[in-house]
Amino acid sequence: MDGYRGCQHSTQSAAFLPCRSKGPANPSDGEGPPTDAASSMQLTVDHHPVNLSRWAPSSASPDAPALLLLHGALNDASVWGQLGPACAAAGQRVLAPDQPGHGGSAGPLRPDIAALAAWALRVADAAGLDRFSVAGHSMGSLIALEVAAQAPERVAHLLLLGTAFPMRVSPALLESAVATPEAGMDLINTLSYSPAAAAQTEGPLAEARAASRALMARTQAGCTDGNLFLHDFQLCDRYADGLAAAARVRCPVTLIQAEADRMTPAKATVALVEALKAEVRAVPGGHAMLQEQPEAVARAVLEALGAAP
Numbered sequence: 001m002d003g004y005r006g007c008q009h010s011t012q013s014a015a016f017l018p019c020r021s022k023g024p025a026n027p028s029d030g031e032g033p034p035t036d037a038a039s040s041m042q043l044t045v046d047h048h049p050v051n052l053s054r055w056a057p058s059s060a061s062p063d064a065p066a067l068l069l070l071h072g073a074l075n076d077a078s079v080w081g082q083l084g085p086a087c088a089a090a091g092q093r094v095l096a097p098d099q100p101g102h103g104g105s106a107g108p109l110r111p112d113i114a115a116l117a118a119w120a121l122r123v124a125d126a127a128g129l130d131r132f133s134v135a136g137h138s139m140g141s142l143i144a145l146e147v148a149a150q151a152p153e154r155v156a157h158l159l160l161l162g163t164a165f166p167m168r169v170s171p172a173l174l175e176s177a178v179a180t181p182e183a184g185m186d187l188i189n190t191l192s193y194s195p196a197a198a199a200q201t202e203g204p205l206a207e208a209r210a211a212s213r214a215l216m217a218r219t220q221a222g223c224t225d226g227n228l229f230l231h232d233f234q235l236c237d238r239y240a241d242g243l244a245a246a247a248r249v250r251c252p253v254t255l256i257q258a259e260a261d262r263m264t265p266a267k268a269t270v271a272l273v274e275a276l277k278a279e280v281r282a283v284p285g286g287h288a289m290l291q292e293q294p295e296a297v298a299r300a301v302l303e304a305l306g307a308a309p
Contacts, residue, residue: 051104076103
């Protein structure tokens with residue numbers, strides 16, 4: 001990740017517990033802007049609880065296409081709070097798990113990207129998904145790539161948002177994750193937004209930045225299995241199998257690139273785009289495109305899936 005370098009990212013039967021509703025959040029509470037409520041389900045995977053956010057079409061059908069969303073480093077499924085309902089409104093069954101040790105899902109933390117992809121496939125099994133599209137943002141894009149490589153017969157479409165390969169992280173940022181994590185998260189949060197958005201001190205984008213920073217702090221504090229900041233960014237830095245994984249992908253691939261992305265700029269995607277023969281769709285904004293440009297991202301995703309209204 002260029003922005004990071006410049007700093008000197010066995011399944012059991014599902015235990016279906018009663019769903020609870022995640023109501024609209026209040027930006028002043030650091031939870032993000034108001035969104036259509038998701039229902040929340042708990043599954044049991046690898047003997048640990050997994051929190052799964054879901055958005056369903058208004059006329060839900062078991063044959064509706066399914067979309068699995070995989071979040072990035074120091075995040076949880078709440079980052080999909082605007083894309084999820086937009087995709088559901090277009091007829092998609094949308095599912096977004098909190099990864100192990102993130103949000104409402106218990107650890108243990110997984111040792112690498114490939115292990116997280118295998119875990120994501122077990123989540124899909126537990127949720128009853130046979131064939132589905134998968135989208136991931138940032139670290140989640142690497143996991144999504146591995147999902148499509150590990151189970152090519154199950155993935156209908158692969159969407160990579162804010163991706164790069166290799167996704168290198170500067171040694172200075174990894175050191176900051178240990179020595180000065182608050183300062184490191186401040187820097188990541190600033191670089192995740194476009195310069196124009198990062199300069200705003202009030203209004204919706206300033207609130208979105210504050211919510212993003214609060215989510216990182218909350219996710220880091222909530223992990224009981226180690227330093228989540230260090231863990232997630234080391235996984236990004238160490239992932240070396242992107243081109244080998246790309247060779248095993250069999251589905252259509254769309255890469256969604258933010259025009260002012262300072263963390264995973266377009267130049268860091270060239271080899272992956274070529275290997276995947278991916279379609280590239282540009283959206284305005286920075287790396288935190290889900291918060292900065294939610295409507296443009298939703299339009300790009302739905303057009304790629306052939307589900308645009």
